[in-house]
Amino acid sequence: MADKCDCEPSGECTLDRYRRDIAFYKSLPTTPVAYRNEKALADIMLGEHAFGFVGGGGSCSGCGEGTVVRMVMAATLQVYGPQSMGIVAETGCNTVFASTYPYNPFTVPWTNSLFENGPADALGIRLRWDQAGHADRRLWVFGGDGAMYDIGFQSLSRLVASGHDIKVLVLDTGVYSNTGGQTSTASFTAQVSKLSAYGKAEHGKQEKRKELGRILMAHGDAYVAQVAACNINHLYKAVMDANAYPGPAVIIAYTPCMPEHGIADDAANRQAKLAVESRAFPLFTYDPRRGDSLAERLSLQGNPAVKEDWSKNPDGTTFDFISFARTEGRFRQHFDAEGKPSHELEASQEDRAHDWRILQEMAGIR
Numbered sequence: 001m002a003d004k005c006d007c008e009p010s011g012e013c014t015l016d017r018y019r020r021d022i023a024f025y026k027s028l029p030t031t032p033v034a035y036r037n038e039k040a041l042a043d044i045m046l047g048e049h050a051f052g053f054v055g056g057g058g059s060c061s062g063c064g065e066g067t068v069v070r071m072v073m074a075a076t077l078q079v080y081g082p083q084s085m086g087i088v089a090e091t092g093c094n095t096v097f098a099s100t101y102p103y104n105p106f107t108v109p110w111t112n113s114l115f116e117n118g119p120a121d122a123l124g125i126r127l128r129w130d131q132a133g134h135a136d137r138r139l140w141v142f143g144g145d146g147a148m149y150d151i152g153f154q155s156l157s158r159l160v161a162s163g164h165d166i167k168v169l170v171l172d173t174g175v176y177s178n179t180g181g182q183t184s185t186a187s188f189t190a191q192v193s194k195l196s197a198y199g200k201a202e203h204g205k206q207e208k209r210k211e212l213g214r215i216l217m218a219h220g221d222a223y224v225a226q227v228a229a230c231n232i233n234h235l236y237k238a239v240m241d242a243n244a245y246p247g248p249a250v251i252i253a254y255t256p257c258m259p260e261h262g263i264a265d266d267a268a269n270r271q272a273k274l275a276v277e278s279r280a281f282p283l284f285t286y287d288p289r290r291g292d293s294l295a296e297r298l299s300l301q302g303n304p305a306v307k308e309d310w311s312k313n314p315d316g317t318t319f320d321f322i323s324f325a326r327t328e329g330r331f332r333q334h335f336d337a338e339g340k341p342s343h344e345l346e347a348s349q350e351d352r353a354h355d356w357r358i359l360q361e362m363a364g365i366r
């Protein structure tokens with residue numbers, strides 16, 4: 001992303017330069033198969049069908065949602081073909097940055113009904129496609145944490161219980177980003193956001209974070225995963241396994257949001273990595289095809305120091321949730337002049353440790 005100007009130092013206007021570069025890019029052939037490494041899943045983006053989310057998206061510079069959407073499209077279209085997919089979008093940043101009139105950056109059919117009923121809408125589409133002999137088409141529902149954890153939770157739960165072959169992508173920014181960053185049940189305890197301000201009486205969010213991943217695993221036979229774009233192979237593998245799963249699959253993606261997390265435009269990848277390393281957002285995959293027990297089904301592969309409470313920095317010091325909180329503006333008011341964290345942030349850290357220990361227990365590690 002760059003500011004546009006009529007005359008850059010080279011004498012060319014920014015838009016003309018971009019038009020020239022894109023025309024050159026489009027004139028190039030696809031990378032030959034011999035130069036793509038099947039084991040390095042990042043090479044999916046070199047595929048002939050990888051671009052299902054193209055120019056015209058109107059997200060903020062560096063938005064973490066846009067990257068995950070692009071990766072999910074690539075992993076689906078490259079495996080199933082360019083006409084293989086449809087999207088039901090729940091209202092949120094994903095619908096706003098993807099429907100900037102007169103453009104729609106998706107190359108596949110896309111619909112937006114409401115904020116809270118994407119899964120219900122998708123159930124109707126799935127049944128009609130199956131009737132018409134299109135059971136092989138992949139159907140995805142995209143929505144934010146406000147939509148999926150809160151307002152549309154019932155609709156999501158119904159979809160998962162139905163057993164139908166529908167895939168769900170939860171874009172978890174931990175706030176209602178599109179309407180200005182109100183607290184959701186995915187927000188961390190102590191996080192400062194709209195409706196959970198830091199003031200005299202209250203210091204950020206009071207409640208604990210709701211763990212949608214654990215709730216969905218409890219539904220029984222659904223594929224569930226927590227992913228982050230910084231762990232490229234893990235994310236692509238989860239999307240491919242979700243697409244191949246003969247039933248409902250829900251991918252919950254950690255998606256940094258610049259204005260609401262208080263981070264810089266180029267920080268999405270770094271902050272997602274820190275969120276994983278600090279147990280703020282552990283990675284996991286839960287695949288019922290692996291066996292009957294929770295321990296067989298749940299894998300924590302992809303997290304650092306899987307058997308420990310916390311991971312370590314290269315110098316041997318502990319990297320915990322408070323260390324992560326120090327790096328983002330949304331927790332800034334919880335540190336005093338000497339950098340000492342508040343009681344609320346310590347409670348939030350205990351909540352993150354507890355979530356991690358439950359996942360370890362379920363995976364048979366603890």
Ligand SMILES: Cc1ncc(C[n+]2csc(CCOP(=O)(O)OP(=O)(O)O)c2C)c(N)n1
Pocket residue numbers: 065091092093094114115116143144145146147148151171173175176177178179184
């Ligand atoms: C029933 C209903 N209530 C409120 C709104 C207004 N609204 C539109 S988007 C949005 C927030 C979306 O937040 P989230 O689902 O977390 O997605 P994000 O924007 O963070 O990606 C709200 C409250 C609405 N469209 N419909």
Ligand code: SF4
Pocket residue numbers: 058059060062063064065066093097173177178256257258259260
């Ligand atoms: S507000 Fe956040 S989620 Fe929405 S487009 Fe901007 S960076 Fe992305």
